[in-house]
Every structure is written in structure tokens, then in C-alpha cells.
Amino acid sequence: MALSDTAAGLLQIGLLVLLLAAVHVPLGDFIAASLTGPRHLRAERGVYRLLRVDPDADTRWPTYALSLVAFSTVSTLLLYAFLRLQQHLPLSLGMPAVEPAQAWNTAVSFVTNTNWQSYSGEATLGHLVQMAGLAVQNFLSAAVGLAVAVALVRGLVRAGTGTIGNFWVDLVRGTLRVLLPLAFAGAVVLVLTGVVQNLSGATTYTTLAGGSQTIVGGPIASQEAIKELGTNGGGFFNANSAHPFENPTPISNVVEVFLLLVIPFSLPRTYGTLVGDRRQGSAVLAVMAGVFALSHAVTLYAETHALGSAPQAVGAAMEGKEVRFGEWASALFATATTSTSTGAVNSFHDSYTALGGGALLVNMMLGEVTPGGVGSGLYGILVLAVITVFVGGLMVGRTPEFLGNKIRQREITLAALHILATPFALLTGVAIALSSEATRSAVLNPGPHGLSEVLYAFTSAAGNNGSAFAGISVNTPFYNTALGLAMLLGRFLPVLLVLALAGSFAAQRPAAPTAGTLPTRTPTFAGMHAAVVVVVTGLTFFPALALGPLAEALA
Amino acid sequence: MSSLAFPQLLRQARTALLLLLLATLVLGLAYPLAVLGVGRLVPGRADGQIVSAGGREVGSAIVGQAFEGEQWFTPRPSAAGDGYDPLASGASNLGPENPDLLASVAERRAAAAAADGTAPADVASDALTASGSGLDPDVSPQYAQQQVARVAAARGLGEQQVADLVAAHVRGRSLGFLGEPRVNVLELNLALQALRP
Structure with a gap:
């Protein structure tokens, strides 16, 4: 008996929830043990010797930050050089050098875990730069996010040491112990479901009807797995995970959605385990899952009800969607990718209904903390927890404390700057882009939808998401440069502020909880935390949202 | 701080460069080639x-x-x-x-x-x-x-x-x-x- 669309769609969501529920506890504990265990693997010791790094040297936040910035700078420069010189390397498929502005944009994009793509993979890049350039940053940028998150948690736990860990050790362990084995397992499963993995160049076939079609293969499955797992999102092809070679069946689709959600939804458990109070982790998980579910319900409702003129004229919101996925599997992927800072797509968000596409935009504006990217979701939501504790403290008239750490002027200033950094980069960018006719002409769709395209582009860049309302023509010197800057600011300003916050917590001696301490592991606090997440976003972005998706939805 | 920062930055950059080269070998070549090897077990699928x-x-x-x-x-x-x-x-x-x-x-x-x-x-x-x-x-x-x-x-x-x-x-x-x-x-x-x- 065939199931109705709704029953099948709900079962699909149920399967995903079941998988995540089963995996997040062991994986969360595994990540905690991997990143903080005292022992080094033999391979790791070899790496540290080669790097001349003392793996047992704990550092204060300025050193940690300096290592991170040095690493990201070198990564950007090397990737830029790779893109500019690809024509001289093997497996280039005859592709010429990537133009300077686009190479800058792409290098920044992959190093910041954004994976915004102003290029079209199949028309711009050879296989070597895809696998040895871009995919390497897929791993490393995710590992950097993980490192910053665990550094913040150390800061919360440590008392009076002032140290927050060793960046190189966190980076190596996150990559070698967590990301690499999981990505390999994911890639093997994807190959079995039909995702392509070869080194074929372009092959031209005479089609059944006698036409001609040129098909390009490539090392796709290996890239697809880490692209989802590391919440990166940069597609091998222009069509990203809508392309049948990246995502051939509804089964590969569920595997990909699972991969992109699994680490972000496991990190609250890691957090709870590391602070020695698992209910703290559960409270954070509840906030993430609650907002995620709400947002998904909105997108799902708008898409399955085909709101809007064109979907109504068609009778279904199928523009930009694949038949094998339909509305349910497309909407699920869309919510997952925008909530996790991934930016991969299996359907094209520009053609979503105004309400459905608007909800995707809001997911990114929430700061991508529900559940957010690998590491960045956890540190983002913990900063918002600091804000929530502060607000709560004001309400009851006590000194606010978070896990025994006092939130003084220095801490609240850092947290406040953190929540302002991304909107600053984003809204300034949008304002500049809209202020000149030359840059306004890049939009494809008329009216409020055009504004949404620009807003979406800068939100995606500054939020390090990477998905697009892809009608906008962004391969211009202005957009390549401006979006590159937005990505850089949107990644490293928050990261530096989080590390400074971690250092300042680590230097404190924790206060014992008193009757006046606001408990942060209760449902009441989780509810307040969720409200702060939503209200902060609402206050920051409401005017821009009103002019874009809201105007379109109400028209 | 500022007099120390520059040599320290250079040392960090050297560490970064070495780690990046190593990562390129492991994550950029060994990993995709291993998956390629698995793909050869199901050549029809892995080739599209x-x-x-x-x-x-x-x-x-x-x-x-x-x-x-x-x-x-x-x-x-x-x-x-x-x-x-x-x-x-x-x-x-x-x-x-x-x-x-x-x-x-x-x-x-x-x-x-x-x-x-x-x-x-x-x-x-x-x-x-x-x-x-x-x-x-x-x-x-x-x-x-x-x-x-x-x-x-x-x-x-x-x-x-x-x-x-x-x-x-x-x-x-x-x-x-x-x-x-x-x-x-x-x-x-x-x-x-x-x-x-």
C-alpha cells in the first residue's frame, strides 16, 4: 500500500530524529574524550615532532588566537595560490587559472567554513584543486570551529589557570580522530548509494535520441561526505546536492542530511560531559531542537501548501526541486542546511515560497545556532546563554553567573560584541550593495524578492553559511570582494571574541552556587534562552526582513 | 608584547605551513584515493x-x-x-x-x-x-x-x-x-x- 505524502514525509523526519537520538550521546562523549583525553596517539606524536610543537603546553587565549589566525592566513594564501596555478597541475581538466577576485573569494570562503560559491565547479575547477585544495579546507575549517568550541568550554570549566588549551593539538585531534574516520565512513555509504567517485574527465556520449551530452565525473563522494559532515556546503557541481552525481537517491539524501546534522546535534552532549553536568547539555540541545522544529514546520507548511503565485499556478512548489526528493525531502534538507551553516542545497532556495524561503533566511540570521555549524553552533549558543544569564540576573537583581563564572563588565562586553559582529558585517554589506545602480543590477528577480537576494547573499556570507538565493550574479569584482570581506569578518571577529571570553572565564575562580544563582539547566532557562535567540535576531533584522520576504509574502 | 609578537608569528606560520602540507597529503590525497579504492568494488555505481x-x-x-x-x-x-x-x-x-x-x-x-x-x-x-x-x-x-x-x-x-x-x-x-x-x-x-x- 502506498503511503500518503504526509505520512511518508513524517516517517522520513521520524527516521532522522531516531538516528540522531541514537547517535548523539555516544558521538558527543567520543568527541569530548577525543579532544580532552590526556594521551596522544602515536601518529599524533609524530606530527607534533615534525611541527616542533609541545602538545602538552597549555596556552592562554592570545597565543591560542595567534596560532588560529596564523593557520587561517597561511591556509587562505595557499588555497589562493592553488586556485591561481591550477592550470599547471595534474588533473586540471584543461581549466585555466581562476581569476584573482574569484580566487580570493573562494579561498576565504573555504577557509572560513562558508563555502559560498561564486564559481560553477564543473566549469571552473579541475579535480586536484577540488580534492587537495577545497576538500582539505572542508576538514580543517570544521576542525577550527570544533577547536574554538572546546576552548570556550575549557574556559568555563577551568578555575584560575587562564589557559584554554593548545590550538595545534585541538586541530590535529579534531581532524584525525573525529572528522576523518566519520567522513570516510560517510563517503563509503554514499558510494554504495550511487554517489560518483572516480577521476574521469569529460566524456561525450551520443544520447539515445541522437543528441550529444558531455558528462564529467570526479572524486565526488569523498568531497560530499566531508562537505556535509563539516557543515561546509561547497558543491562539486554548480547544482550542489541537487545534482544526481552528488545526491542520486532519496536514501543518499537522508544520509547527507544526517551527516550535516550529526556533529552539531552531538556537541551539546560533548558540552554537558565536559562541564560535568549533562543536564546543561540537554538544556542547550532542547533550545537547538525546539527552534529547528519550529522553523522546519514553517518551511514545510509554506512549501507543501504551495503559497505564492507561481506555485499556485503550477499546483505545487516544484520549481527548483527534483522529482525524487519532492517537497518534503527538499524542505528537510533546506532547513538542515541553513540551520547548520552548511549551505549545501538539494533544491534551489531562490524559487522557494516567500514564507518558506524567508524561514531559511531567518535560520541563518539566528546566528546559525540551531544547531549551527561544527563548533560554531555550540560556541554561538553558549555566548547567547551568557547574554541570557545576564538578562536573567538583571531581572532578579543578582550578580549573574554562568557555571560559576561571574559575568562582569568585560564578559558581557565581549558577548555583546559577539552578537553584533555578524549583523554589522552583514547589514553594512547589504547597504553598500544596494546603494549603487551597478551593484543593484546583479539581482535576477524584480521587487522585494530582489532585495531578499542581496540580503540572503550577505547573510549567508557573514553567517558563514554559503547557500544562496542563486539568481543573483555574484561573480563580479564587487561581490567577490565584498562577500569575501563579509565572510572574513563574520568568521574571525566572533572567533576572537569567543577566545577572549574563554580566556577571561578561565582566569576566574568559580563562585559556589548560592540561592540567588540562576540555574542554567532547567526547562525555564532553556525557554528563556530560546526567547533570547529569537528576540535578539528579531530586533536586529526585522527592518530588513520586512522589506524583503515579509513584503513579498504579504503582497 | 609587540617586540615578541613578530618572531612568534613567524614560528606559528611555519607550523601552520607544515601542518597544512601534511593535511594536504592525508586529507587531500590519501583520503579521496582510499574512497576511490572502495568505489572500485562497485564500479558501475562509482562511475555514474x-x-x-x-x-x-x-x-x-x-x-x-x-x-x-x-x-x-x-x-x-x-x-x-x-x-x-x-x-x-x-x-x-x-x-x-x-x-x-x-x-x-x-x-x-x-x-x-x-x-x-x-x-x-x-x-x-x-x-x-x-x-x-x-x-x-x-x-x-x-x-x-x-x-x-x-x-x-x-x-x-x-x-x-x-x-x-x-x-x-x-x-x-x-x-x-x-x-x-x-x-x-x-x-x-x-x-x-x-x-x-
Whole structure:
């Protein structure tokens, strides 16, 4: 008996929830043990010797930050050089050098875990730069996010040491112990479901009807797995995970959605385990899952009800969607990718209904903390927890404390700057882009939808998401440069502020909880935390949202 | 601090460079080549399910290709290049209120209704919309059924015979509940060709 669309769609969501529920506890504990265990693997010791790094040297936040910035700078420069010189390397498929502005944009994009793509993979890049350039940053940028998150948690736990860990050790362990084995397992499963993995160049076939079609293969499955797992999102092809070679069946689709959600939804458990109070982790998980579910319900409702003129004229919101996925599997992927800072797509968000596409935009504006990217979701939501504790403290008239750490002027200033950094980069960018006719002409769709395209582009860049309302023509010197800057600011300003916050917590001696301490592991606090997440976003972005998706939805 | 910072930065940069080179070898070469090795265990899948007919390879079973003419089941509209061009995969990106999209939908509805002899209101939704990849290999069972009478007439086959062929090619949801029911257009046309070239 065939199931109705709704029953099948709900079962699909149920399967995903079941998988995540089963995996997040062991994986969360595994990540905690991997990143903080005292022992080094033999391979790791070899790496540290080669790097001349003392793996047992704990550092204060300025050193940690300096290592991170040095690493990201070198990564950007090397990737830029790779893109500019690809024509001289093997497996280039005859592709010429990537133009300077686009190479800058792409290098920044992959190093910041954004994976915004102003290029079209199949028309711009050879296989070597895809696998040895871009995919390497897929791993490393995710590992950097993980490192910053665990550094913040150390800061919360440590008392009076002032140290927050060793960046190189966190980076190596996150990559070698967590990301690499999981990505390999994911890639093997994807190959079995039909995702392509070869080194074929372009092959031209005479089609059944006698036409001609040129098909390009490539090392796709290996890239697809880490692209989802590391919440990166940069597609091998222009069509990203809508392309049948990246995502051939509804089964590969569920595997990909699972991969992109699994680490972000496991990190609250890691957090709870590391602070020695698992209910703290559960409270954070509840906030993430609650907002995620709400947002998904909105997108799902708008898409399955085909709101809007064109979907109504068609009778279904199928523009930009694949038949094998339909509305349910497309909407699920869309919510997952925008909530996790991934930016991969299996359907094209520009053609979503105004309400459905608007909800995707809001997911990114929430700061991508529900559940957010690998590491960045956890540190983002913990900063918002600091804000929530502060607000709560004001309400009851006590000194606010978070896990025994006092939130003084220095801490609240850092947290406040953190929540302002991304909107600053984003809204300034949008304002500049809209202020000149030359840059306004890049939009494809008329009216409020055009504004949404620009807003979406800068939100995606500054939020390090990477998905697009892809009608906008962004391969211009202005957009390549401006979006590159937005990505850089949107990644490293928050990261530096989080590390400074971690250092300042680590230097404190924790206060014992008193009757006046606001408990942060209760449902009441989780509810307040969720409200702060939503209200902060609402206050920051409401005017821009009103002019874009809201105007379109109400028209 | 400032006098110390520069040498420290250089030392950090050296560490960064070494680690990056090492990562490129492990993550950029060893990892994809290992997955490549696994792929060789299922070469058909890892190479994109290339299909042969009449002694030649005609393309990939999972990448849609263009079919024009009343004797073929036709796929969805495509925004990839001039249609089904894998070197330019992608969507139309037209928004839900875009007048161009509304005009295209009306045009496609009229054209499909005329070609397939269906009431305009009954034209399947996937016949009116371009896919995300521009390479959608599938159509909905409704769209395939809609084309039966036209294809049967053009090939001199019985309508029932062609309808049975379509029914045999309907693939249900994966595992009974994932994704949507669909018909692979290339496979259907290959079977059609085998039945009556």
C-alpha cells in the first residue's frame, strides 16, 4: 500500500530524529574524550615532532588566537595560490587559472567554513584543486570551529589557570580522530548509494535520441561526505546536492542530511560531559531542537501548501526541486542546511515560497545556532546563554553567573560584541550593495524578492553559511570582494571574541552556587534562552526582513 | 608584547605551513584515493551508472538527457545550459512572484496540453517546472501517464501496452517512505525503443 505524502514525509523526519537520538550521546562523549583525553596517539606524536610543537603546553587565549589566525592566513594564501596555478597541475581538466577576485573569494570562503560559491565547479575547477585544495579546507575549517568550541568550554570549566588549551593539538585531534574516520565512513555509504567517485574527465556520449551530452565525473563522494559532515556546503557541481552525481537517491539524501546534522546535534552532549553536568547539555540541545522544529514546520507548511503565485499556478512548489526528493525531502534538507551553516542545497532556495524561503533566511540570521555549524553552533549558543544569564540576573537583581563564572563588565562586553559582529558585517554589506545602480543590477528577480537576494547573499556570507538565493550574479569584482570581506569578518571577529571570553572565564575562580544563582539547566532557562535567540535576531533584522520576504509574502 | 609578537608569528606560520602540507597529503590525497579504492568494488555505481543500448554507451542512468519528438517520453523543463547540459548544471532561480516564471508556466501548460491531448488543468506539476539540477533524470508517474497516448500513437503501439510499460517503470518511494514515486525517463525510453524501435 502506498503511503500518503504526509505520512511518508513524517516517517522520513521520524527516521532522522531516531538516528540522531541514537547517535548523539555516544558521538558527543567520543568527541569530548577525543579532544580532552590526556594521551596522544602515536601518529599524533609524530606530527607534533615534525611541527616542533609541545602538545602538552597549555596556552592562554592570545597565543591560542595567534596560532588560529596564523593557520587561517597561511591556509587562505595557499588555497589562493592553488586556485591561481591550477592550470599547471595534474588533473586540471584543461581549466585555466581562476581569476584573482574569484580566487580570493573562494579561498576565504573555504577557509572560513562558508563555502559560498561564486564559481560553477564543473566549469571552473579541475579535480586536484577540488580534492587537495577545497576538500582539505572542508576538514580543517570544521576542525577550527570544533577547536574554538572546546576552548570556550575549557574556559568555563577551568578555575584560575587562564589557559584554554593548545590550538595545534585541538586541530590535529579534531581532524584525525573525529572528522576523518566519520567522513570516510560517510563517503563509503554514499558510494554504495550511487554517489560518483572516480577521476574521469569529460566524456561525450551520443544520447539515445541522437543528441550529444558531455558528462564529467570526479572524486565526488569523498568531497560530499566531508562537505556535509563539516557543515561546509561547497558543491562539486554548480547544482550542489541537487545534482544526481552528488545526491542520486532519496536514501543518499537522508544520509547527507544526517551527516550535516550529526556533529552539531552531538556537541551539546560533548558540552554537558565536559562541564560535568549533562543536564546543561540537554538544556542547550532542547533550545537547538525546539527552534529547528519550529522553523522546519514553517518551511514545510509554506512549501507543501504551495503559497505564492507561481506555485499556485503550477499546483505545487516544484520549481527548483527534483522529482525524487519532492517537497518534503527538499524542505528537510533546506532547513538542515541553513540551520547548520552548511549551505549545501538539494533544491534551489531562490524559487522557494516567500514564507518558506524567508524561514531559511531567518535560520541563518539566528546566528546559525540551531544547531549551527561544527563548533560554531555550540560556541554561538553558549555566548547567547551568557547574554541570557545576564538578562536573567538583571531581572532578579543578582550578580549573574554562568557555571560559576561571574559575568562582569568585560564578559558581557565581549558577548555583546559577539552578537553584533555578524549583523554589522552583514547589514553594512547589504547597504553598500544596494546603494549603487551597478551593484543593484546583479539581482535576477524584480521587487522585494530582489532585495531578499542581496540580503540572503550577505547573510549567508557573514553567517558563514554559503547557500544562496542563486539568481543573483555574484561573480563580479564587487561581490567577490565584498562577500569575501563579509565572510572574513563574520568568521574571525566572533572567533576572537569567543577566545577572549574563554580566556577571561578561565582566569576566574568559580563562585559556589548560592540561592540567588540562576540555574542554567532547567526547562525555564532553556525557554528563556530560546526567547533570547529569537528576540535578539528579531530586533536586529526585522527592518530588513520586512522589506524583503515579509513584503513579498504579504503582497 | 609587540617586540615578541613578530618572531612568534613567524614560528606559528611555519607550523601552520607544515601542518597544512601534511593535511594536504592525508586529507587531500590519501583520503579521496582510499574512497576511490572502495568505489572500485562497485564500479558501475562509482562511475555514474553508464548505460549501453544497441552496442554503444548512451549516457548515465541518473543524469537526465534531452528527448524531443512525439515518439519519446519527454523529461522536465531544464535550466541547465540549453537543457540537460551537465557542464552547466543548475536551476532557473526564478522567484515565486516572478512574472517570467508565471509566463513560462502558462506557456508550458498550453504546450503540454496540446501535445499530450490533456486538459490544461490536468498537466502534471513537474511538466511545468524546471528542476534544481537541470539534470533531473525522473518525471512523476502522473507526467509519464499523461504522455502515454501520444507516444503510443507516434510509435503505432497499443495504449494499454505503453501504459503497462510505464506502470512497470514506476519506482516507489525508497524503502517505502523516502522521497517520491518516480519514473526514470531514460530507462523508460530504452524499454520503449526495445519494444518498437
